[in-house]
Amino acid sequence: MTQTAPDAAPAPAAAAPNPPGRIHRAWFVAAVAFVTIIGAAAFASLPGLLIDPLHEEFDWSRGTIGFAVSVNLALYGLTAPFAAALMDRFGIRKVVALALLVISGGTAATVWMTASWQLVLFWGVLVGLGSGSMALAFAATVTNRWFTARRGLVTGILTAAGASGQLIFLPLLSWLVVHHGWRPAAVTVSLAALAVVPFVWLLLRDHPADVGLAPYGGGYAEKPAPALGAARRTVTVLFKAARTGPFWLLAGTFAICGASTNGLVKTHFVPAAHDHGMPVTAAAGLLAVIGVFDVIGTIASGWFTDRFEARRLLAVYYALRGVSLLFLPMLLAPSVHPPMVFFIIFYGLDWVATVPPTIALCREHYGQDSAIVFGWVLASHQVGAALVAFLGGLARDAFGSYDLVWYASGALCAMAALMAMVIRRRPVALTA
Numbered sequence: 001m002t003q004t005a006p007d008a009a010p011a012p013a014a015a016a017p018n019p020p021g022r023i024h025r026a027w028f029v030a031a032v033a034f035v036t037i038i039g040a041a042a043f044a045s046l047p048g049l050l051i052d053p054l055h056e057e058f059d060w061s062r063g064t065i066g067f068a069v070s071v072n073l074a075l076y077g078l079t080a081p082f083a084a085a086l087m088d089r090f091g092i093r094k095v096v097a098l099a100l101l102v103i104s105g106g107t108a109a110t111v112w113m114t115a116s117w118q119l120v121l122f123w124g125v126l127v128g129l130g131s132g133s134m135a136l137a138f139a140a141t142v143t144n145r146w147f148t149a150r151r152g153l154v155t156g157i158l159t160a161a162g163a164s165g166q167l168i169f170l171p172l173l174s175w176l177v178v179h180h181g182w183r184p185a186a187v188t189v190s191l192a193a194l195a196v197v198p199f200v201w202l203l204l205r206d207h208p209a210d211v212g213l214a215p216y217g218g219g220y221a222e223k224p225a226p227a228l229g230a231a232r233r234t235v236t237v238l239f240k241a242a243r244t245g246p247f248w249l250l251a252g253t254f255a256i257c258g259a260s261t262n263g264l265v266k267t268h269f270v271p272a273a274h275d276h277g278m279p280v281t282a283a284a285g286l287l288a289v290i291g292v293f294d295v296i297g298t299i300a301s302g303w304f305t306d307r308f309e310a311r312r313l314l315a316v317y318y319a320l321r322g323v324s325l326l327f328l329p330m331l332l333a334p335s336v337h338p339p340m341v342f343f344i345i346f347y348g349l350d351w352v353a354t355v356p357p358t359i360a361l362c363r364e365h366y367g368q369d370s371a372i373v374f375g376w377v378l379a380s381h382q383v384g385a386a387l388v389a390f391l392g393g394l395a396r397d398a399f400g401s402y403d404l405v406w407y408a409s410g411a412l413c414a415m416a417a418l419m420a421m422v423i424r425r426r427p428v429a430l431t432a
Contacts (some may be wrong), residue, residue: 006039025208026146026216028341030154032203033142036096037134037161038168039196046107046189047072047123049174051180051271051286051393060116062271066393068116069267070386071124072131073258077382079132081375085234086133087141088224091206095133100193100200102130108190128398130193132382139360140371145207149217151363153355156302159355160295170291174270174284237372246365249423250358250377253314255384255415260321260409262381263388265290265347272402276383277334286336286344293348301353310357310364314420321350322413329403 047069054065059330086095106126109144113119139158147154169192176185208215209223241247266287273283299386304313331340392405 004136008227024216025211025213026203027147028203029142029205030158032160032163032199033139036100036196036200036204037099037139037158038165039192046169046173046185047267049170049177049270049280050182051187051267051354052274052280053177054119057182058114058116058323060119061397062393063390063397064116064393065119066267066390068119068124070263070390071120072128072386073095073262073382073389074386075125075128076132077379077385078375079129079236081238081372082231083133083138084141084371084375085231087138087206087279088233092138092141092145093200093204093206094140096204097200099130099133100197103127103134104190104194106130106332107193108185110186133140137219140362140374143359144363144371147217148215150306150307152302152360153299154302155356155359156299156305159302159352160298162224165352166359170288171281174281178279195249215322234375235371237366238376241366241369244365246361247373247377248424249419250361251380253416253419254354254358254377254381256318256412257352258381258385259382259388260325260413261351261385263385264392264405264409267385267389268392268396268405271396273332275396275401276332278332278336279373281428282336283405286340289341289344290348290351293345294351297349297351297353298355300349302356303357304361310360311420311423312360313357314354314423315417317350317353318413318416321347322410322417324350324410325406325413326410329406359390 012228021024051062051065054060055062103126106122109122109126110119110372113122139161142158143151143154169189173185173188176182176188205211207223210220214220263339269287270280270283273286274280301313307362324343328343331337331343333340358377359370362374366373388405388409392402395405396402
């Protein structure tokens with residue numbers, strides 16, 4: 001029996017076309033999702049700014065602080081596939097609204113912490129669980145439900161929302177950390193996540209059938225009944241996907257993606273630049289500029305994904321990223337100079353350009369389970385990010401420099417480019 005939401009319109013007998021001259025409701029849903037991801041992105045802008053202040057105030061080692069960040073990143077990824085299944089069970093807006101409340105509470109609680117285990121609990125566990133429910137699996141779910149046409153473009157736009165949030169919050173948060181300390185910055189992140197909750201609850205809808213419409217570019221379909229056994233389904237999909245080669249190649253490449261972005265640059269770029277005498281606000285400003293070009297690169301990648309073979313796009317993206325990281329240790333200096341600006345632009349265009357083709361390959365190979373499969377692939381992304389966030393801190397403590405980590409990440413990106421090229425094009429049918 002098909003269940004409809006309380007505010008659903010009666011199901012039309014045929015496709016429900018959008019009235020002529022009106023913008024399809026799917027674009028408004030995408031806009032709400034975009035704003036939601038921007039608000040939640042505030043928490044992702046803060047870890048790299050906290051390493052030095054927490055080290056100075058509490059005398060915690062960078063490895064200890066990196067461990068808390070690694071717990072956050074790992075839970076971000078491991079929660080994502082279960083969140084995708086929970087959205088099928090309880091609806092998108094309930095899951096996302098609760099996730100934002102958890103993020104807000106966990107971030108606010110850090111203001112009163114006095115021990116490193118509290119940083120692991122509040123920032124690592126609570127914010128990690130909340131942010132995992134706001135992960136890219138959310139973008140994939142919205143795209144799969146509300147769009148039949150333009151999926152690559154919409155995926156790119158929603159992926160770019162995270163970069164937009166970074167662009168908005170990094171300069172503000174770095175200024176707060178430098179002039180007023182890290183606590184006001186944490187409170188700002190908490191309030192930003194909280195402010196988005198009303199938008200999600202009032203404006204987001206779970207399915208086109210809730211408002212009597214067909215997906216953009218497709219025919220009308222009734223809203224499916226809630227999927228029971230969300231946890232069991234999530235694990236079952238993982239076991240089925242794990243029997244196929246493309247899953248492991250996608251998971252491996254995306255683990256390297258996470259290691260070379262969230263784990264390395266987002267977490268350690270600011271302290272690495274500060275090691276070379278660059279002011280924290282200048283380094284944070286460079287990360288914000290990465291966010292500007294990330295928006296451009298990711299939307300362009302979505303457009304390319306609608307037109308070109310996804311695995312070849314991935315190979316190009318990883319190869320270019322690896323080359324840029326190999327040059328970075330030579331570019332770090334006390335001030336911003338033209339070669340560094342070129343790196344920031346080049347790297348920014350590639351930052352999460354990998355997401356639209358990765359989602360497209362998951363959709364191609366795994367069909368209706370693609371959002372959950374992508375959630376597991378995203379889990380590997382965050383495990384890679386978590387390892388490098390932790391190991392990068394240890395390397396800095398041991399060698400007094402991040403150079404070894406930059407070079408290792410460049411080599412890993414070259415490996416990811418080769419892995420992407422061997423992903424087979426023939427769809428894989430998941431069998432029980």
